[in-house]
Amino acid sequence: MKDFFGSKAVGFYVSAASVVLSLATLLVYALYGTVGGGAQYFSPTALVLLIVSILAFCGMCIFRVTAPWASFVQAVFLFASFLVCLYSCYMYFSEVFYGGITERAFELMNKYFLFSLILYLLSVITSQVGAQMRQIKKPETTILGYAGNEWK
């Protein structure tokens, strides 16, 4: 375990933070789609992609061969999940702001939705940043030359 974390660069921790945010997103988004009254604009596909992104990161981190790709794969699935989520919910904005983009309209917005969207955004941004950063301190040459997110 010590070796596991000891070999990780800052990028890994940024991506890991993104995964934590994704977990929070997952929770709030699931609540939004169930008890939060947002079933109408909730996408199960987005939820599945979100789960895949989390599992992919965790699973790929375990193996040395796949670890360098973990943040990349996570970022791809998370971004796809975010896009699907947006496609599913954009009409909500149309309805919320039916009477204009007002402070009152923001107040009336479903709080689960608002919170999950903020979390989504944060986790996507974090994952994109993480995917660009070195994941492992000492580059190790692996298949196709991908080494700790340090492209040669």
Place this chain on the structure above:
Amino acid sequence: MNQTVIKILTVVSRVLFHVTAVLFGIVLVGGMILMDNSESITPFLNDRSYIIVDMGDDDFEEGDDQYFTSDKSSVAEVKEYTGELIKEIAAGGVALLKNDNNVLPMAEGETISFFSVSSADVVYAGGGSSGANTSGVVSLRDGVKAAGFNVNEELWSWYSSASTIEKYGRGEAGNNFGLSFPVNDANWSEIVPSAKSDRNATKGGVAVFVLARNGGEGADLAYAAGGQDYSNGNYLELSAKEKDVLTNLNALKSQGVFSGIVVLINSAYALQCDFVENAAYGIDSVLWAGNWGTTGSYAIGDVFAGKVNPSGRITDTFWKYSYQNPVLANFDVIDYDQPIAPAGVSVGTGGTNKYVVYQEGIYNGYRYTETRYEDYVLNEGNAGNFNYSETVSYPFGAGMSYTTFAYSDFNVDYNARLDEYTATVTVTNTGDVAGKEVVQLYLQKPYTDYDEQHGVEKAAVELVGFAKTDTLDAKGGANASQTLEIVIDGEQFASYDSTYENADGTTGTYTREEGTYYLTAAKDAHDAVNNILQVKATGEQKARMDQAGNADMVKAYELAADYKTYAVSSVTGNAIYNKFSNADLNLYGGKGGNSVEYVSRSDWNGTVVYGTNANGEKLNNYVKITATQQMKNDVAIPTIKPDNIAYPLYDEAPMYSLVDLRLDEIPYDDEMWEIFLDQLSWEDTVSLLSAGQRKTVALSDPVNKPETIDHNGANGPIQKYNYNEKNNNGLAVKNNDPDKNTTPNIYPCNGLVAATFDTELVNRFGKAMGEDCLWAGYNGLYGTGINLHRSSYGGRAFEYYSEDPVLTGEIAAAEVRGIQSYGVYCYMKHCVLNELENNREGLCVWVNEQTLREIYLRAFEIVLKPVENGGGGAYNVMTGFNRLGLEWNGEQGFCNTVLRDEFGMRGFAVTDWFDPENASPRTWYMKSYAAILGGNDLPDGQYIDGGTNDLDQFRTGYGELAWAMRESAHRILYTVAHSNAMNGYHSGMRVVTITPNWVKTLNAVTVGVDVAFGVSAAFFVVMLVVGNFDTIRSGFSSFGSKNN
């Protein structure tokens, strides 16, 4: 290559790949969203999807292509004109309900102290599709000052300040989200900071308390304890603050500070009126004025001053206590015991898994109160100890005047050839001031043993006609009397019997039972039933009446049974029989063990249930439905199967442009239309039927159909005069009017329009609205709203006229005739049973056929009937979101089988708002093919989802649908051809469709991003290989050596 350069290029390739990949995703999804909503975006961006080219190959002369013209010269002049009509409607519709101590009219120069935040923040329009811009409205202050009054300016200034409105103003009621019904308003202690100021009520004069309520699309009003009104859960009851203010005003009146207290009701919703006679409030006068529009405040001032003698009559029963209205027992939408939507379908906030039962049957509003009252008087029908005066504050049709009128010489002539009854009555002004009077003609049909046994219900009185006098001079004047004439069809004597066995094997039709029929001329519904009781009740029974009737105002007819005359449509000659059996839970084949006991006058106590007790606590007396497997099967989207029917002709040689067919001499079924329809391509047909998002689309040569603007709202046009300017053929845009960037005046709520009971005035009002549309470029108007006020708590009552279908139908017909005379085709909405707003998308509404036909469809029948048949001749309808039983309105088929085959509707049907399924599952049940096969021709949205046109998949193998599509196209094209959309078009003009600029830009961006993504991906792969060349090579070497 230098390793440093490789490293730099590798980093660059990685960043480029990353950025372009993100952009690719954004553009992909963004593009799908934009294209799914392209028909909304184009007008929003003031872009256009077609151009007009004048080929000059005909001999048209300048100006001859203006088929609908205006005699106004500017937007300002139009607004002045519509403003006058709005004021006239308000003046004619305001209803005086109480006037003790002759507080009204007030003397000129009197001081008026306005109370309540709503006095300065009047409700001019409800929310949603009728939401209007309130800039330019005339305030109450300005209205009464124009009539010669003084205003307590200090008080007004405080109420109208931004800080007061911010702190004490009404909340937003009934929008789609964040449902709340805050009455709010200021505490008396705030209004009267006695130690600080005398802003309050020390100015004397008359206190006018403005009592306002508002609502909107997507939500019904709270009626029971626990509801969200920031008060007590009943939004239409006075709040604690309002009671407190009124109590304190009464105290000041007792001290002589005020000479009187007037309550001005600014609400399209009938309020619970228990407060009116409460001595604690000391209310002298009550004036109902609904939502009175931009210039209505002038009319209020004139009524206060007596310059206008009020002649409006309320269009709903004003209940003393809401809980006594049995409708509220089945007002909430209820969940089935288990979901019925197909597995895997998310219905969102839609109502597919919910239902409501119109258990009250035909007995809504006065049909209940007056019928039960009659049965109480006659001691029939297990009416119990029904206390009318504790139930009703003001009956349907009530309204006072500053003068009095006497009726005489009531007579009715029957014309057997026309099957028409002509009632005449002389009205004489017996008071001291001039005024107008409304005469209401009510019919009572016999409630027979047969009816009782077959579930046919008949109200004690039902409005069948009405008329309004001109202004009659005060008594003794030369024009103090007028004889009014009201003509009604014999059809109105028939009732719908859903059990009648027709000779052709079908079941159910209109019949007229043998018995005594009464016609009476009356001042209101209660007056009517008392008139009839005066004739038919015995002495002992009369003792139970709350007031004597006037037997001279009653004519009785002994009529024989007739089972033939009314069994066919008087418009089309088609047979009338049951078309809605599946909406009646008692007749629906898959009902299982469910049933409904509808309210019946044969057993009032046994069938009437209530929604709440006197404390407002819900009693859960609603009809419980247990879902059956058949319900689950039937609620699913109907499937469509391929067939071998040959398709219509397409792309035949061009013979006509659309404008060539606009002449009235070319009827709908003329051969020219068939030739013209053969010219359409499959793509034209699909395009025309796929997008009706506040428009109909343009079709290019040889059809040459321009795009139209068909927009909200139910009370009148609300868009700016230059809306969608590049596609707008209105006069404001054409003349480049300096006020084209403004919005039309706000029109009054439809309840106030109906309250005039004046079809001549309403027709002029409709013409003004039509003229407004002509200037604003409206070719079609999504209105008017003719659902009924089943209950006062229905969220959209401001868009609808009344609880009564005949008043609704006749007033709307007069209005529509006026609007359409300017080439603006009307979409009557929402057909049908859209009386609830909560969970309206897919909501299952259960109703029996008699109720549906005699009450909720009757208004549509009157308005859709051709003008030559005495109807409004409205072209179109908008169907409701809801279901009839389990079938969505759009697919049920009644658009064809009833609206067209029985009522004679000429135009087309548009759905209510259609969301692409991917974007919103709420309207998951709306399917293009099902709608078109059901006669619902167009979506208010787009049948385009994820860039795919849903209808295009039926290009081959679906002949029945193809023919239905052709007929839908026919209806749309026929309607547009007869509209003001043809203004400026003649045979020599060609419509050329083009790609909107924003779509071109989107395409360019998409291509650019796609290319960039591809190039950067390739670049990235190349650098991956180059940067790891040694590793790869050694890998291959190892691979080779192993094999060796």
